Amino acid sequence: MSVASTSNALPTTEQHGIKEHSDGRFGFVPVQTRSARFKSAEVTDFEAVTGREAVWKLSPVAKFTDLTAGELDGSAYEISSTDTADVDSSDITVGWVGRDDSRIGLAGLPEERASANAWTSFEQALAITVSGEDAKEITVSRANLGSAPRAAHTIIEAKPFSRAVVILQNNGDARLTENVEIILGESANLTVVTLQEWNDGAVHLANHFASVGRDARLKHVVVSLGGSIVRVNPSVHLAGSGSDIDALGLYFADAGQHLEQQVYVNHDAPHSRSRVTYKGALQGQGARTVWIGDVLIGNKATGTDSYEQNRNLVLTEGTRADSIPNLEIETGDILGAGHASATGRFDDEQLFYLQSRGISEDEARRLVVRGFLTEIVQQIGSPQLEERLQITIEAELTGTEGE
Numbered sequence: 001m002s003v004a005s006t007s008n009a010l011p012t013t014e015q016h017g018i019k020e021h022s023d024g025r026f027g028f029v030p031v032q033t034r035s036a037r038f039k040s041a042e043v044t045d046f047e048a049v050t051g052r053e054a055v056w057k058l059s060p061v062a063k064f065t066d067l068t069a070g071e072l073d074g075s076a077y078e079i080s081s082t083d084t085a086d087v088d089s090s091d092i093t094v095g096w097v098g099r100d101d102s103r104i105g106l107a108g109l110p111e112e113r114a115s116a117n118a119w120t121s122f123e124q125a126l127a128i129t130v131s132g133e134d135a136k137e138i139t140v141s142r143a144n145l146g147s148a149p150r151a152a153h154t155i156i157e158a159k160p161f162s163r164a165v166v167i168l169q170n171n172g173d174a175r176l177t178e179n180v181e182i183i184l185g186e187s188a189n190l191t192v193v194t195l196q197e198w199n200d201g202a203v204h205l206a207n208h209f210a211s212v213g214r215d216a217r218l219k220h221v222v223v224s225l226g227g228s229i230v231r232v233n234p235s236v237h238l239a240g241s242g243s244d245i246d247a248l249g250l251y252f253a254d255a256g257q258h259l260e261q262q263v264y265v266n267h268d269a270p271h272s273r274s275r276v277t278y279k280g281a282l283q284g285q286g287a288r289t290v291w292i293g294d295v296l297i298g299n300k301a302t303g304t305d306s307y308e309q310n311r312n313l314v315l316t317e318g319t320r321a322d323s324i325p326n327l328e329i330e331t332g333d334i335l336g337a338g339h340a341s342a343t344g345r346f347d348d349e350q351l352f353y354l355q356s357r358g359i360s361e362d363e364a365r366r367l368v369v370r371g372f373l374t375e376i377v378q379q380i381g382s383p384q385l386e387e388r389l390q391i392t393i394e395a396e397l398t399g400t401e402g403e
Contacts, residue, residue: 033328034294035266039109043120046113055112058290058322060258063229064203067177068114072151074121083138091132092164094140096124103127103155107181108209108235115207118177121151128166130190131159137382138164144172152178156192158216160185165382168194171226174202182210184218186240191219191381197392198227206232214240214269221380222278224251224259225392233262238272238301247276247308249291250376250389252396253319255284262292265308267301276308279376281369281396285318293325297337305335312343313372315365366397 040046049068051061061068081094104125110116128140156166162185184190198204204227212218224230236245251259265274280289291310312321325339346368354364370393377389 034264034296034326035298037111039111040116041105041109041119043113043116046116049113053112055262058292059231059260060229064114064175064205066149067175067203067205068117070149072117072121072149072177074123074151076124076126077142077145077150077152079126079140079142081138081140083136091130091134091136091162092138093127093129094138095127097127097155098124101125101127101155103157103181103183104153105181107183107211108237110179110207111235112207114177114205115179118151118153118179122153125153125155127155127157129157129159130162130164130166130188133161133163136164137167139167139169141169141171143170145174145176147173147175149175149177152176154178154180155183156180156190157183158185158188158190160213161187163189165191165193167382167385168192170194170196170198170204172202173199174204176203177205178207180206180208182208182218182220184210184212184216186214186216188213188216190217191221193221193223193380193382193385194232195385196224196227196230196232198230200226200228202227203229204231205229208232208234210234210236210245212236212238212240212243212245215242216240217244217246219246219248219379219381221376222249222251222261223389224249224261225396227257227259229258229260231260231262233264235264235266236274237266237268238274239268241269242271243269244273245275246379247274247278248376248379249278249280250373251278251280251289252373252393253280253282253284253287253289254396256286258288258290260290262290262294263308264294265296265306267295267297267304267306269301271303272301273305274308275306277376278310279312279373280321281313281315281373282319282321283315285316287316287319288321290322291324293339294328295326295337295339296328297330297334299330302331302333303335304331304337306337307339309340310342311372313369314343314345315369366394369397370394
């Protein structure tokens with residue numbers, strides 16, 4: 001192999017049996033910890049997406065190059081909001097703010113190109129601000145964003161000691177990449193539910209960044225049921241002492257659907273707690289789900305209590321579920337940490353038990369799946385939404401094919 005005779009050419013020798021990389025560098029060191037990933041709000045700081053990158057290797061990147069590399073419509077869009085009748089209107093405000101809003105960037109920054117493209121392109125951010133110690137609930141809905149590639153940015157701020165449930169409802173058509181920033185002040189108690197019920201052809205790439213303050217508690221719930229490609233990646237920074245996160249996910253992939261979640265919890269303060277529980281079901285040829293769970297317990301996070309798990313129930317042939325839990329621990333002074341992952345079919349003993357009591361096989365299967373997913377639904381904390389989701393899951397199950 002010949003080498004051009006330039007002053008900066010590298011020799012093509014071997015070092016202790018290690019061959020030179022194709023990029024010409026022996027000294028390249030990969031990122032060693034999850035928190036060290038490159039971050040930027042500028043799309044041009046990221047290379048073009050090839051699908052070989054760690055963050056993209058399980059995604060069908062060729063199907064949404066317009067969102068990672070193309071120009072995006074970053075204008076404001078139509079929304080509607082409903083809240084409980086007894087909520088003081090001053091306790092929850094919803095409106096559009098400019099890119100110069102001081103809260104933008106407080107919760108996190110993009111780690112990949114689709115997220116950075118959305119950040120670079122949005123013109124105004126939708127700001128939902130919660131205050132007041134009384135419990136309250138609001139649903140913010142958007143629908144039919146169209147088939148053109150679009151960018152969006154949302155800020156959800158919970159003031160100190162505030163309590164609320166915020167539901168983000170998504171319906172209709174969309175080709176959307178967006179960032180959602182969630183900021184919790186001291187002792188705030190906030191539930192954020194993002195509900196993806198898009199039409200069959202929709203593509204939705206979302207990155208959620210959360211910063212949880214001292215003694216604050218966040219419950220973050222991802223429910224993905226509709227859309228062609230839905231990728232919702234929550235990244236939670238437990239920044240204050242005593243901060244707490246329950247990260248919950250529920251997904252049901254039908255034929256041809258790709259539903260993906262990459263969850264990151266960064267324990268960066270003492271006595272923080274995290275519980276990550278994602279559960280999904282798959283049915284139909286080509287149904288695909290991806291779950292990656294990263295938990296980092298930093299060297300300052302003494303007294304941490306952490307556990308993450310992912311469970312997948314395969315209902316038919318021709319499906320694929322990828323489940324990858326990762327745990328990094330930089331201090332030994334913790335209460336506990338662990339992770340678990342499982343993917344499998346129906347429990348034959350459960351089916352036999354139900355059938356032995358006169359329940360048909362099809363109904364027995366539906367009961368098992370309902371029970372499997374109900375664990376997540378019942379933890380949301382919104383009775384009206386929980387009831388609606390139970391009905392939606394039942395409707396999904398009517399299409400279940402026998403094995």
